[in-house]
Amino acid sequence: MAGGEGPRRRPSRARARGGEDGGSAGRVEVSASATPPRARVRARAPGGAPRRERSDLSARILAALPAIAVALFIVIEGGAIFALGLLVLGGVCLHELFSMYERAHPVRLAGFIGLAALLAAALYGGAPQVLLAGVAVLPMLFALTLAQRRPSVGGLAVTLLGIYWIGFALAHAVMLRGLPHGEGIVLDVLVGTFLGDTGAYLGGRLFGSRPLAPAISPNKTVEGLLIGMLTAVIAVWFAGRYQDWLPGAHALVLGLAVALAGPVGDLFESFVKREAGAKDAGRLFGAHGGALDRLDAVLFTAVVGYYVWLAYV
Numbered sequence: 001m002a003g004g005e006g007p008r009r010r011p012s013r014a015r016a017r018g019g020e021d022g023g024s025a026g027r028v029e030v031s032a033s034a035t036p037p038r039a040r041v042r043a044r045a046p047g048g049a050p051r052r053e054r055s056d057l058s059a060r061i062l063a064a065l066p067a068i069a070v071a072l073f074i075v076i077e078g079g080a081i082f083a084l085g086l087l088v089l090g091g092v093c094l095h096e097l098f099s100m101y102e103r104a105h106p107v108r109l110a111g112f113i114g115l116a117a118l119l120a121a122a123l124y125g126g127a128p129q130v131l132l133a134g135v136a137v138l139p140m141l142f143a144l145t146l147a148q149r150r151p152s153v154g155g156l157a158v159t160l161l162g163i164y165w166i167g168f169a170l171a172h173a174v175m176l177r178g179l180p181h182g183e184g185i186v187l188d189v190l191v192g193t194f195l196g197d198t199g200a201y202l203g204g205r206l207f208g209s210r211p212l213a214p215a216i217s218p219n220k221t222v223e224g225l226l227i228g229m230l231t232a233v234i235a236v237w238f239a240g241r242y243q244d245w246l247p248g249a250h251a252l253v254l255g256l257a258v259a260l261a262g263p264v265g266d267l268f269e270s271f272v273k274r275e276a277g278a279k280d281a282g283r284l285f286g287a288h289g290g291a292l293d294r295l296d297a298v299l300f301t302a303v304v305g306y307y308v309w310l311a312y313v
Contacts, residue, residue: 092282092291108159110141110159122172142156169299197228200227202227204219217270220267
């Protein structure tokens, strides 16, 4: 969500070879500047948008449809169904994180136990129980780290990152669902997060020119960020118009919180991937990445959504 992506350019590597032996004597390098203008112009659809961008957007939407259906089902059901659904999603996210940092030897069992403990504490208890579970995770993790064949601080640190980053976020989502009108607020947060992400993507593609964080995610732009944030605020406010129990001012505050937190979550995950040397966290959604790539912003917006709504109920 943090700024969308601008068009990518690839230098031409075309070569003309002379002779059958492939030697360098008859080889001529063709630079990008020598490429005919016709080859450098992107094909555009009648409406003016690049065809590739349209196909990318269509593929993103098609890839998201099954996830939207699953999300609606578990959010509407709530309770144990919602928590179990998040346990599965969280387990996939942990697997992707641990796979990216396999060289650090993360303690996978401790990560999955910690995730389940946090979700159970959120479902059957509340914030104090979630905090207690988070504290109890550390000695458990230390014990299981020592039981590994090659225990390391790096493996312990990556595992703890996964438990706190993914586990605490999903525990907050469970607690948010349990608040009055929690079903509607969870949907509002998801709508703001994903439409804001789409707005950032399109805004960056169409208007992006100034890099947002080139050291972390070179393709994200300031223009995409601003358009995405505006889209998120409007999306949450508009969704609130169909919920008579949600005042317009509260919807705007919630939308602003989602708009601010979403890009941070996106950049956070981009930083984690960049440090791991990975382009995508996984392949759950094919060319559009893994579960972490799709839920990176939600792992932050669910948390701020909980505290914003808790302040109003």
